[in-house]
Every structure is written in C-alpha cells, then in structure tokens.
Amino acid sequence: MSDYSYQHFRQDSDRLYRHLLNLRKLESPVVTLDYFRRLFIEGVEYSEPAVLSSLHRIATSPWAEQEFASILNRCCYILINYWWLQSDSRQATVDLVRLLNHASPIPVSFPPAKRLRGLVKEFTFTEQFSELQDRARTVDKDLYPQGDTKRQPVKDLLPRYPFLFPYCLLNWDSSETGDLAVRHLQTKKERQFEQDLLKYTTQLLRRSHGSSRTASLTAVKNPTLLSDDELKTAIKQFAGKIEGSQTYRDSAKQFLIRTRQVTSYRAVKQQIYEYLTASIKPEYGKHRFNRWLAEQLDNLLPHHDHLEPNGALLVQTCGHLLESLIASPKRTNNHFIFVDMAGNLGATATVGLLLKLVLICRDVKSHAEAMKAHVAKRFSIMLKYYGSSLRSETEWLVKCLENWLLASSIHFGQADFSWIGILE
Numbered sequence: 001m002s003d004y005s006y007q008h009f010r011q012d013s014d015r016l017y018r019h020l021l022n023l024r025k026l027e028s029p030v031v032t033l034d035y036f037r038r039l040f041i042e043g044v045e046y047s048e049p050a051v052l053s054s055l056h057r058i059a060t061s062p063w064a065e066q067e068f069a070s071i072l073n074r075c076c077y078i079l080i081n082y083w084w085l086q087s088d089s090r091q092a093t094v095d096l097v098r099l100l101n102h103a104s105p106i107p108v109s110f111p112p113a114k115r116l117r118g119l120v121k122e123f124t125f126t127e128q129f130s131e132l133q134d135r136a137r138t139v140d141k142d143l144y145p146q147g148d149t150k151r152q153p154v155k156d157l158l159p160r161y162p163f164l165f166p167y168c169l170l171n172w173d174s175s176e177t178g179d180l181a182v183r184h185l186q187t188k189k190e191r192q193f194e195q196d197l198l199k200y201t202t203q204l205l206r207r208s209h210g211s212s213r214t215a216s217l218t219a220v221k222n223p224t225l226l227s228d229d230e231l232k233t234a235i236k237q238f239a240g241k242i243e244g245s246q247t248y249r250d251s252a253k254q255f256l257i258r259t260r261q262v263t264s265y266r267a268v269k270q271q272i273y274e275y276l277t278a279s280i281k282p283e284y285g286k287h288r289f290n291r292w293l294a295e296q297l298d299n300l301l302p303h304h305d306h307l308e309p310n311g312a313l314l315v316q317t318c319g320h321l322l323e324s325l326i327a328s329p330k331r332t333n334n335h336f337i338f339v340d341m342a343g344n345l346g347a348t349a350t351v352g353l354l355l356k357l358v359l360i361c362r363d364v365k366s367h368a369e370a371m372k373a374h375v376a377k378r379f380s381i382m383l384k385y386y387g388s389s390l391r392s393e394t395e396w397l398v399k400c401l402e403n404w405l406l407a408s409s410i411h412f413g414q415a416d417f418s419w420i421g422i423l424e
Contacts, residue, residue, distance in 0.1 A: 009061050012054035013071050019051045020075055024082045029092035032079060033099065040072065040120055041104050043113040056112035059119055068119045073128040077175040080135060084181035094140040097132055100124055128172040134158055135169055138185065154394055155387035161401050162189035163408060167380035193405065194415040196223035201235060224402045234348045238407045239417050242352065243278055248411070252359035265313055266305035269297040272317065279352055284344055292337055296324050315367045318357045319374055325354065326378030329385045339396060347399035355407045372412065375404065
C-alpha cells in the first residue's frame, strides 16, 4: 500500500458512510445489524467485497491508530440516529452496542481482518464508546437501573433526565441528524414524565380527599426518586404559594413590574438581590449566602451600573448567576455554595432559586429557553464530574436533578399542573 494516500483513506471512509446510509433505508434494523456484524466484527466475508476492502485498507493504513475510532463512531451514529427518528427502532441501539462489546468467537488469520478486530476492541475503551453506552441506556429497560438505585453510579441515572440529553449524548456525534434524533427522544421522555406525574398527583389528591374511587384504581408509582413526602412538598412549592400569597410565577411578574420603574442597571441588580433573598431563610442567608450573592452582583458588569436597564442585560445577569450557582466542581468556592445550599436549605428550595432566575426571563421565549438550556448544561457538567460516584454519596445532586425535572415539567411542560398546589 505504498501508493495509498490520505486522499484514498478519506475516499474509503466515505464509501463506508455511503454504504451504511443506503443500507439503513433499505433494510430493517435486524438485518442491518447482521450486516454490521459481518463487516466490523467478523471482517472476513461480506456481500459487497469493495466495501470490505475499503475497511481493510482503512484498518491497515498509517492513519488507523489515530482515526479509526472516529470513523467507526460515525458509522454507529449513521445507523443510530436514523433508528432514533423511527420511534419503534430505537432498541436496535442496544443491540449495536452489545455487538461491539462482544468479539467474534471465530478465529481469523488474515492480517487486515485481525487488525480490524483489534481496532474495534480498542474502540470499546474510548470515550466515544462510553457515550454510545449512554445512548443505549436511555432506550433500554434492561440497562436502566431498577428498584434501589443507591448503589448505582450517578451516570447510570442519565435516562431519568431528558433535559441533560443534548449535553451528555452529543459530544462525539458528528452526524448530520444527531441533534434532531436526541431532541426527538428528549421530547418524548419529557412528555412521558409529565403524564406520569399528572397521574400520580391526581392519585395523591384523591387520597388526600378520601375519594372512594382511589381504591378501585390501579396504584400509580411515584415517577421520581424522591420520597412521597419530598415529592408532595416539592409539588406544593413549585405549583403553590411560596411567599405569602404568591406563586413563583406571581413573584416573577411582580419583579418585572418593579424593574420597569427603576432607572439604572445597578438598581436592577439590587432588585434581583431582594427577589432572590426573599426565598432564603434569614438565618441561612445571613450566615454566608447573602454576602456571596451581593458580591456576585456587585462584580458583574460594574461599568454598566449607570445605564438604563434592558432585557439583554437582565438575561446576561441571570445567566451569570446561574453559572455561579451551578458552578463546575472545579470552581471550588462557588461549587461549595451550591452543595452547602442543597444540604442546608434542601434541594427543593435550592432548585427554586434557579427557577426564579429562569422565570424572570420568560417574557421572551428565546430568553427563557436559553436560561433553561443554561441550567441543563451546568447540571450536565456536574453529572459528568460525579458520574462514577454512587448515588448514596451524592444524594444532594440526585435530589436537585429530580427537583429540576419536576419544576421544569410544572412550569414549562405541556400538561396543566395549575391545580396541584392544593395538595395537602
């Protein structure tokens, strides 16, 4: 292969991609997986010899060590994303991951095929493959932790949190349809959680009012990892009154009315301080949090303090505060603030603070979506950092994720939860 150039290498890669793009349309997932097994796992006989020859040349080329994992990864996503957009075909993702995890039992002596198998095995130790396993977990009930999950690594809980999917499942997906496929499943799972939550809260309401119909209904399982009491408390807070006679939405509306009456950005920052600290227990706030929050706001865009307030400045301020509150664990000081809040105020009150920031950006839909995405991205960083830790060691994080799932479903979902604040 002395005359085999990098241009030839790219042409062979493109031939593989075109073959799989065509195959996924012509064949069922079951048949496609069999083709995939014979091509990548066996690597000795194939119905299209030219495609197999291309793969052998790639595997034995000087660029294989550095680029084969990316090529195989893209081949996987060419199939997976197509299947994900066909709702009844997502389970094939699990079978594809299992294929890669199990080497062929048939020995091979042909050097290109032997090299190919070695490269496939090496691929299973990469971050790309780890993310493919995460993809499989989101659709496979057998890989989804059942029962007591306290001894499970936190990363195994990812399927529970569809708002994290775009930030945990697309890091190594270079295909054209990856974002669409992931968001398609995200929407489906969010809608399912909303329906499960609606059924469960209806059941709770009937129980609290002693309805005779409750006994005749099939019991609905708590759809969260919170206890029944924790869930009930969170529902009452996110859907009910939090400050006197105001809901979270009422409080956000009042904030926006007040800020329209001030004349400087500095005054807006003072309003934000008062808006947020109103939700913090005075004894906790005075200990450290209020001072920390004041410092964050004082240091933010001080050269704009004299300017007239506007929507862009408000969104920028809320984004900065969300980033500081849900700080990366590598930013030790700010991260400690969040962990301390979750431990002392509780996850529900802590998430309530995040919700308040998102809600005051709700006047413009794109701003609210950007703030929700900001929260999700920050939480994804935490999940990745603590991914190998057991749930029992990071219960504060799990409860925050559960509470955000709950809060965002109540405030931004399609189901009507306006009545559930009356739960006793």
